[in-house]
Amino acid sequence: MVVEQRFLRYAIFLASLLLSSLSSLNAQKGNYNSTAYLPASWINQASKSQEINGTDETTVLVLPILLRGSDGPRYVCGFYCNKVEDQCLFGVLISQYTPNTDNYLQSPKLVWSANRNNPVQSNAMLQLKEDGDLVLANSDGTLIWSSNTRGKSVSGLNLTEMGNLVLFGPNNEPIWQSFDHPTDSLLLGQKLARGQRLTASVSASNWSQGRLSLAVGSASFSAYTESDPPQIYYLSGLTYPYCEFRNGSFNGFTIPLASVAQFIRFEPDGHLKLYQWGAADEFTEVVDLLTFLNDCDYPMVCGNYGICSRGQCGCIETTNGQERYFNEIKSRQPNLGCSLVTPISCDHSQDHTLLELKNTSYFAFHQSSDKIETLMEECKSKCMSNCSCKAAVFYYTDQLHRDLESKGYCLLLNEVFSISNNERSVDDTILLVKVQNTHVNKSRRKTVILASTVGALFGVVCVVGSCLVLLMRVFRESNETEGDFLSKVPGMLARYSYENLKAVTEDFSKKLGEGGFGSVYEGALSNGTKIAVKCLDGFAQLKDSFIAEVQIIGSIHHVNLVKLIGFCFEKSHRLLVYEYMANGSLDKWIYGGKEKQSLPWSARRRIITDIAKGLAYLHEDCSHKIIHFDIKPQNILLDQNFNAKVADFGLSKLVEKDQSRVITRMRGTPGYLAPEWLSSVITEKVDVYSFGIVMSEILCGRKNLDWSQIEEDRHLLSVFKRRAEEARLEDMVDKNNLDMQVHVLEAVEMMQIAAWCLQSNFTKRPSMSLVVKVLDGLVAPETNLDYDFTKPSAVETGAAGDQGREAFHIASPLLPSTLSGPR
Structure with missing residues (x-):
């Protein structure tokens, strides 16, 4: 009996050893599962990853989770890591099956990723949870990405024969799929539907989203830069209501028939290229689908403010020889573009000037729908009067008879990308580039000194006179009755x-x-x-x-x-x-009870505009500049028609119109205070910051600080920063209001205005009158924004920082105004 038991144990041991060997052999040959059922989890362990040499001389590690394909194109779902920097993406890769080899994955290319803007490290975990959510968490447990399918009856995860990663339900119906969330690539059989886009990476080594996108609109297919408004460099019609990567074609482009693995990638330089598995057992470029564009027709070929001439890059050169306005960012890499020697300052618009560049062309001009017909001088004036305008493009309608009275088309640019130099052309567009003059002529300096001296003497006289008047008034009032x-x-x-x-x-x-x-x-x-x-x-x-x-x-x-x-x-x-204000304060309508649900998009937009107009009046149109200091939803009241009115001037401070700054003790409501309160140098821009927070609360339908949220979502501005970096601002729009979801794109546009108002450096915030113009569609908002809204401002507060503007300082404590409106 003992002998039989020992024999049985030995047989079991041999069987388990044989199964383990077969399992190892199958793994080497690529016999991974293509489907996983919940619950399941996978840890990103470098020891179990396959090392692959990348084409850009980097070494990558691939840890497969699911694999599909035994002949022809092969798809892998798993972790894709930069070995040196320990940065990993969860995504889908494409390769080609090669028979008679133990290497199940050769020279793969990443064609979709979930967390391209937020890589994870070693020991990160992917979980397919019981509740149906597919989540990616970093090694420290921080949530990085989620499919947001919690509670949607997910049964499992499947990698299809087309390379589509699908969360499926009980009847194999797709509940979520990677094809609906493209990154920078398309696979054979994949559609780019209306409203979807490809967004290029920053570079070959930086996987995060860049500024170039390729999108399908309602009736067009376009490639553009992510500026505000977008600047289009390629535009075409649609063969179908979508763009599909078919065998041999893509939206009218003829491409080689697929006999091996193929994919299309939207590159960081703006090119759209088809890659195909080649004889060297790696992917090679087959065709550039936008070959009809010249080298200089791409937005970032020479970077911001770069001049592209016959494929060579340089900076704008001045013709008067008196002042240099641009420097190369890196002299050995001219394609990175140029920067302004002196940044444009809205506070010194009197020193702005326009450089006129002839025989140039700009990629966005002919594709833009924002250009207007006007005179050259009017075009210049519009750009000079709008601080957001960085350049203007002008094209004469009649090229043969160009003079001051000839009309043409004018396009204002809020950002300047690569400029094309047409040396052999005399009839192309004229580019007017705004720059900041730093020199001040001697006569102007003398005038400033003389005016300052006279002003100082006058100020002394006024102070003495005011003291005498005040003493007389006190003496007289002591004898007056109430x-x-x-x-x-x-x-x-x-x-x-x-x-x-x-x-x-x-x-x-x-x-x-x-x-x-x-x-x-x-x-x-x-x-x-x-x-x-x-x-x-x-x-x-x-x-x-x-x-x-x-x-x-x-x-x-x-x-x-x-x-x-x-x-x-x-x-x-x-x-x-x-x-009396019939509908009370704004706070109960945007994040309080059932009433919040009934406030539609049109009402919210009007309320935002009403608040802006009220503050603009207080700051600029009163006989005294009035800084409110306590803008918050509780101090915004609604009448019977839901018109908004600013109330509660209980913390306001009256400031003379020629005073630019005031130093006073901290006041206002925590959560709505601007970062510059830490420096005690205060302007009306503290109201602009608070307005930005209120605007965000209205659009998102939640409090700035909400303790009912999970820890990383409690602070609205932190969520704002994170979603902006992920290009997912639409996720912040009030999800509890159906009408807001219908107008989600418009709400996202307004979030950009809120972000402008929330700049931590108060000099970069717009005035409230400028905000009103932007809301009315008269001016485009700033696009070069910093989404770290809460860091203390590093703006200089002394005379040098003011560059000649007077800073008004209050040494003694100020009594708050008591004129508080109803709440």
């Missing part, structure tokens, strides 16, 4: 007694809300007009401050500002009477 004081308040404001307001508010029984300086109550005048009464706390002794600000704020009238209609100044009682 009634005499108030009788000098000009304007149409009504004065109410405390008993009167107590009666109309039913003894302050209907509380609307509570602000920083008191509570707000609903009331009704004898004629039936509803009002909101704010009772201010702790201001019994601030007679001068209270009456001065009633006088100023009461004179402000704008459709997008809550109107102050009266006040009470009686003994210790300080009350303000405002117009």
